[in-house]
Amino acid sequence: MGKLYVCDHPLIQHKLTYIRDENTKTKDFRQLVDEVAMLMAYEITRDLPLEKVKVHTPVIEAECQVISGRMLGLIPILRAGLGMVDGILKLHPTAKVGHVGLYRDPETLQPVEYYVKLPTDVLERELIVIDPMLATGGSANMAIDVLKKRGCQQIKLMCLIAAPEGVKAVQEAHPDVDIYVAAVDDYLNDHGYIVPGLGDAGDRLFGTK
């Protein structure tokens, strides 16, 4: 079963509180999501492998370390996942970005695919699927399916807030995928919203409501 990591760094938890607050308006919401995504990326990439390299400092030749291994690909689920991309790119500027467009039907809560565009070298990259909200898990599972159907193998999932139902659904459908979140909330309400949650992440990011 995939592991669940809760990024409980005080800076992440502090910022998440203001992201949840209904009085936080679009500009600050966007800024805070960007900052939390960057802080989470720092935690998530803690296990990246290093390799030794020689560097000439102005003083001597030294043996130092650089990140080795596979390159990174970020896969935001449109729309709301877009809000987390730039924060991660600040730490990993060479990552490529693939987009998976899904919306959740408000009646059935089932995800509907409307767009997929991936880097040509996606199979050579470690992928992080990004979405602020993991509610029923339908969207995350469909995005991971989209990647696996194309042969992708090394996939992580990164969300701000998860419902227990969503964590369970992803762990059952994709036991090879580790999940990284800033918080696991209490439950889903009758409309499929995470409680306490933050409302509709896409609407709050883009000011569409």
Ligand SMILES: O=P(O)(O)OC[C@H]1O[C@H](OP(=O)(O)OP(=O)(O)O)[C@H](O)[C@@H]1O
């Ligand atoms: O786990 P699930 O039950 O599938 O719900 C989570 C999905 O719902 C939201 O997207 P939404 O459908 O609102 O699209 P948007 O990002 O365009 O607003 C959210 O950003 C996730 O993608």
Ligand SMILES: O=c1cc[nH]c(=O)[nH]1
């Ligand atoms: O609480 C939720 C659930 C799904 N999508 C959101 O944006 N928020």
Ligand SMILES: [Mg+2]
């Ligand atoms: Mg939305």
